[in-house]
Amino acid sequence: MSFEVDQDILQDFLIEAGEILELLSEQLVDLEQSPDDPDLLNAIFRGFHTVKGGAGFLQLTPLVDCCHVAENVFDTLRKHQRTVTPELMDTVLSALDTVNEMFDEVRAGQMPENADPELILQLEFFAKPEAETEDAAPEVEAAVSEPEPEPAQPVEPPISAVQDAEGDITDAEFESLLDALHDGGAPTAASPVADSTPAEPKAPLADTASGGDDITEDEFEALLDQLHGSGKPPAPAVEESKPEAPVAAGGDDLITDDEFEALLDQLHGKSSSPTQPDLSKDGAKKPEKSAEQAPKKVAAAPKPAAPAKPPAPAAEKKVAPKKETAPAAETTVRVDTSRLDDIMNMVGELVLVRNRLVRLGGQSSDSEVAKAVSNLDVVTADLQTSVMKTRMQPIKKVFGRFPRVVRDLSRKLKKEINLRLIGEDTDLDKNLVEALADPLIHLVRNAVDHGIENPDDREQKGKPRVGEVVLSAEQEGDHILLTISDDGAGMNPQVLRNKAVEKGRLDQDAADRLTDQEAFNLIFAAGLSTKEEISDVSGRGVGMDVVKTKISQLNGTINVWSEEGKGSKIIIKVPLTLAIMPTLMVMLGQQTFALPLVNVNEIFQLDISRANIVDGQEVLVIREKTLPLFYLKEWLVQGSDVSRELKNAHVVVVSVGTQKVGFVVDQLIGQEEVVIKPLGEMLHGTPGMAGATITGDGRIALILDIPGVLKHYAKSAR
């Protein structure tokens, strides 16, 4: 089911709520470490509340429901009516997962599915004060047991009525629904009111409802929320009754206490009558009481100021931090990345113009011109770095999700693991931050699953029970170094060699010749997992080669270091930004080409007439290693022919994977950092071309994708 909403509002919601959800997952894991931190509890509560508010505005009912119960749980927690337990955390985290899933659906333009009713019930259970769920349980039972057979009946008709109404329910109808429920809960009250004749307690309510017509429901809710602080804004749509329906149906023959409470909670909590929040609040907390007090409370409802009594302290607490954060939020502006790209582009152009001016300025003898030009020079350089910085984001964005990943995994695998994050504030390009997320998750999962041993095994080996996974980031020149290390079992190079032979990747001889380092790199080969059993965590042997490919796509390198019994360390080196690539510029005929520097190994000046031909392929012997030799110009410049008798040819040695080849080029220009421009749609996918760039003199240079070049041309050459 898709839905129609204002796209702008939706986008704002997606961005804002997305950030909050990310933050929430961090905060939830933190909470487990410090369960009594009131600030943290408040922050989480607010997080759910804000998401709920936004979702409510967009009528994303399932999302509202889920956030609502989660919010209730934290309301209880922060009032110290319940303590944080691992079970509670599991439930809340899975609620967060559900919210995230729904969020993805919303992003894809789908109306999210309703949450698992099981989960909602669990959350509702945790939302009740601990004392009540234990001591009050019998009470509730007593209160409820009497009317038990009856309430099921009165409850049902209004609900179906609501469903029929398809969200188009009037206030009066809704109140009658509520009343019906109250009546069901409190057998002393009058019989369920299915007709619209207002019963005694309802009269004032109806008044407010009609009297408050000029104030919209949303506004009113917001007002009430602020007053209560505890924020139980009744969810907007009445479609909500849908999730309740199964419960009601289930309760048809025999309603259990829990179910009945849940039903009450849901109806109270979600009642969209703006005059009900105090009721719904109590309803969520103490259903048995609210049932009795219903008439009284309802009468009091028209004066919104009055019910502020119990939640008042909470309200104060909540409002205060909000005020603090407000000014901070105003200092930032959201900018579309494509706009930043445009700016980046223009700055690039400016740099080219400056270069031309600098060249011209050098020629003229006018000192005024020279001064102006050198000034321009400095300003442009500053501008360039500032624009670059706007695209930078702290790697925290990726690292932030790991505490959760590690926590879940270690609980699942029954391991004890401590995750340490170092250098979270290291900045790198936004695109890169996003692109690194998947590979890093893979590696961290690997470290947890394969690396760290079971606590008992660790003790036997004389290690502390709690394993440690360290994730660190640091800037090193124009690169970022990312290391994932664990103090686990490490890898045995011999096992890897054997595995490679067993899987038919290498023959025995080749495997034996591998150095330990090379053997470790075998883990990046596809289909090679030493884990005997495949779990849903890892072991399929697809992960590492994906990681490797991904990192190479980012012009990065990945290395493994391991020592058996001590642990493993994986080091990833990626450039600071994706937009700029260090290259080696070469000339072929009249055209300039750029070879990515990551592939370039060394440069030789050689007498290529000495080249030998082996099996139809020209090869050079360099330091006793044979190197296939290719003439790039013949591949890339039409109708050219290179003399094989050159005494002084330039040979660029490039490496692709573990293979090295030599390229003969006409001229070497030098090393240059270039801004990569994509080739247009028509040329996208041209073999061997990674993109283009604009050189200092305004001309175009093609950036070669060396593996692609070799794949495409070396085959056709033979």
Place this chain on the structure above:
Amino acid sequence: MANVVQAKNAAGSDDPILQYVTFRLADETYGINVIQVQEVLRYTEIAPVPGAPSYVLGIINLRGNVVTVIDTRQRFGLMTAETTDSTRIVIIEVDQQVVGIMVDSVSEVVYLRQSEIETTPNVGNEESAKFIQGVCNKNNQLLILVELNKLMSDEEWAEVAAL
């Protein structure tokens, strides 16, 4: 410009006036809808792209953006010609793709009524016919209106090549 067009549209409600940029290629005059034309450039050096389709001349630097240039002559089945002083690259935007088409010269912008445009005489399988939207006879001159979308899609080309 769009306002002008709209104003004229309003005047002749069901016979809108359309604007076409005309260019010459070999001895014929062609027209492209003005809305699709971004700008007209003098000939600049075009960097050939190895491995690109044969109708792609290469890429140029358009103020920091890389733009693909199509060899219109080749696409229309004409002989290649030397570039001259009047050679132009017309930058057009079709389906959010920006490409350049190289033409012998660009002449003017003409106003045509929708009713003046005739459908193409069916001349069989000639390559150029694939890219023609219609023709128009104005001041005793035949103006060929080009369907740019087809000029850029590869399918048509593959079809032609297969013949």
